[in-house]
Amino acid sequence: MxxxxxxxxxxxxxxxxxxxxxxxxxxxxxxxxxxxxxxxxxxxxxxxxxxxxxxxxxxxxxxxxxxxxxxxxxxxxxxxxxxxxxxxxxxxxxxxxxxxxxxxxxxxxxxxxxxxxxxxxxxxxxxxxxxxxxxxxxxxxxxxxxxxxxxxxxxxxxxxxxxxxxxxxxxxxxxxxxxxxxxxxxxxxxxxxxAHSPGVPEPPADTGSGSSSTPGTATKSALDRHHTYERFRDAVELHFREFHRVDDYAAMLGCSVRTLSRAARTATGTGAREVIDERRLREARRLLGHSRWSVQAVASHLGFTDTANFGRFFRHHTGLTPADFRARGCS
Incomplete structure (x- = not known):
């Protein structure tokens, strides 16, 4: 315990x-x-x-x-x-x-x-x-x-x-x-x-290398999207502070923006841009809520060009300014 x-x-x-x-x-x-x-x-x-x-x-x-x-x-x-x-x-x-x-x-x-x-x-x-x-x-x-x-x-x-x-x-x-x-x-x-609860994306069936039958086109497509999303998720976790555009991740993974967006939507129900923004927002909440960093330091750490841009981003997603969120504390 x-x-x-x-x-x-x-x-x-x-x-x-x-x-x-x-x-x-x-x-x-x-x-x-x-x-x-x-x-x-x-x-x-x-x-x-x-x-x-x-x-x-x-x-x-x-x-x-x-x-x-x-x-x-x-x-x-x-x-x-x-x-x-x-x-x-x-x-x-x-x-x-x-x-x-x-x-x-x-x-x-x-x-x-x-x-x-x-x-x-x-x-x-x-x-x-x-x-x-x-x-x-x-x-x-x-x-x-x-x-x-x-x-x-x-x-x-x-x-x-x-x-x-x-x-x-x-x-x-x-x-x-x-x-x-x-x-x-x-x-x-x-x-x-x-894992089958509402709101949890259903993972594609794993056909396995030992299967005697060839998976259908739909199954293969679902597996490809799933693997693309897994690679995208890992890339976002590593690079969300410096890369903020879907184009950046598509180039990194060697696929088109359309392919990446489809993979993200299949896995999460939202687009690739929303996945990137959610990761940045989650880190912003953590740093604002429980660190002594200034708002300017948090904005710089997350790759925003200035504090004003960070403030607009944060307020758009939470309805609060960074300062108001920090003042609210753990409630």
Missing amino acids: VTRRQNLSSKPRLSSPDGFVARADAASVPLYSFQPPVGTPYGLEVTTIEDFYAHHDDWPWNPARPGRATFHYLILVTEGELRHEVDHITHRVDPGQWLWVRAGHVQCWHEPSGARGPFILFEPEVVRPDTARLLTSLTSPGAPAVLAPHGDDVPWLEQTAFQLLDEHRALGRRSLAAHHSLRCSLLEALLLRL
Whole structure:
């Protein structure tokens, strides 16, 4: 379980995937690593919202303290209402819905006393590589923070989550290897079912190299778009500070602007330009919300020609000026 003792902000070398803690003001946003209770095997822990609330008393929601983690938070609300801030957007999670805070996201807890339900914490490495490939749309940084599964899936997901909780608490009932394998299998079953929630793009079918039949034109086209988007997403993550035009990324990836735009729209429902802007906006929120950088420094870091252009960009997407957003704080 993450605790106050796990504050790694003084060790910026242990940065999140996008390196924000190391590049910006490390002391402003603590980074937490995964440290389950003694005796709990491997990078997976399962508890409940109510137990987490009872164990931590008033931390970290009184006062609200932002933080980032190297692992995933996955919470199902079965009763009450949970409010949680992810990358400076406050989300409301109602019964039957799931909150997913992905590794590296800035989050801010709200007092959760009225909410109940399973609370799963896991490191990305717990998911097998073949399963992880099927979950790229769900685990990407831009995927929805709140998942509202299809009605038929809601009871199944809840039952599986409580089975996972029961197995986690049954350490010693069976061999350690079988115990961990069963926990991981239940977790992967949950994630694969959640991947079909509304708002999560459907990944194309993987035909595999060993298939005896030739995939149809439509399937091959879908796979090509999926692979193009994956390369685009990785390129944006590496270069969003210096490259801001779709033309730049199309040239980098060796494809046309039209091909890149189609790939982005198939994967995310938005255009390639929106993907680029969303990544810049997410970084702007992080830096404005939890660093001591000036607005001018943030604008320069993100490649804007001047503070006025940055201000227009930020206000267009959020309805707030950078200064107003910073003054609002974590709420």
